[in-house]
Amino acid sequence: MKAISIIGFPKSGKTTVCEIITSGLCNRGYTVGSIKDIQSDFVFDYNPTSNKQKLEDAQQVTIRSLSETDILYQSMLPVNLILKHYDQDFVILEDIVECNAPRIITAISEQDILELTDNLVIAVSGIFANQHDGEINGLPIFNALEHSDSLVDFVIENAFEPLPNFDAECCSACGYSCREMAELIAHHKALHSDCILSNQRVELLINDKPIKMVPFVQNILRNAVMGVVSELQGYAKNSNIKVRFKL
Numbered sequence: 001m002k003a004i005s006i007i008g009f010p011k012s013g014k015t016t017v018c019e020i021i022t023s024g025l026c027n028r029g030y031t032v033g034s035i036k037d038i039q040s041d042f043v044f045d046y047n048p049t050s051n052k053q054k055l056e057d058a059q060q061v062t063i064r065s066l067s068e069t070d071i072l073y074q075s076m077l078p079v080n081l082i083l084k085h086y087d088q089d090f091v092i093l094e095d096i097v098e099c100n101a102p103r104i105i106t107a108i109s110e111q112d113i114l115e116l117t118d119n120l121v122i123a124v125s126g127i128f129a130n131q132h133d134g135e136i137n138g139l140p141i142f143n144a145l146e147h148s149d150s151l152v153d154f155v156i157e158n159a160f161e162p163l164p165n166f167d168a169e170c171c172s173a174c175g176y177s178c179r180e181m182a183e184l185i186a187h188h189k190a191l192h193s194d195c196i197l198s199n200q201r202v203e204l205l206i207n208d209k210p211i212k213m214v215p216f217v218q219n220i221l222r223n224a225v226m227g228v229v230s231e232l233q234g235y236a237k238n239s240n241i242k243v244r245f246k247l
Helices: 014-027 052-057 079-085 110-116 127-131 148-158 178-186 215-229
Strands: 002-008 032-036 060-064 069-073 090-094 103-106 121-125 204-206 209-211
Touching (some): 014 032, 103 110, 103 127, 121 148
Parallel strands (some): 002 103, 032 090, 103 121
């Protein structure tokens, strides 16, 4: 699953750009998910006519109708946790900056671009791009209304699976923090496979879903298992070992 974030100030064209990218990807046969950050205390009034207090006391609520299913959490979840619910080819993030994924700025003015640009930003679109072309500060400009195919091509080429937000003291086995590695990947100065988590020496699956572990956690799990297994009859060096738990 690849992701890209569209960020910008209000009325800069974020939603339009998100819709154009989503539509373009779907027209090419990709599956697409989206996450929008409202950045307010918005609360969905999901059951105004029944026992609402009982629902509010629950940590998670699911509402199912004939046309849709809504799963509501009673807290603000980290984006990396939200993304675990997605299995689409692409996820478009609107106004989300906490994710280690590439970003496209939607802007009205050059000042907007200067304020929002960081090392994860890879392009500019939105209202500003409707009156400009070429590049600005080394970033390509995409008029989403007139050159939607080029913008979608760019997203397909540059979006990547978000890196986690592990503490640098916990990992950094590649020599960089997760954020720094994501910045290098965004500007094609590193490959996603350069992230040490892309090559797990110890694999852990929960309900058939792989769980990424930093190297020292892998070593703890490996050493704990090997400490037991190596004492068992039938063990030989370089054996193929599998352990399954049924809880």
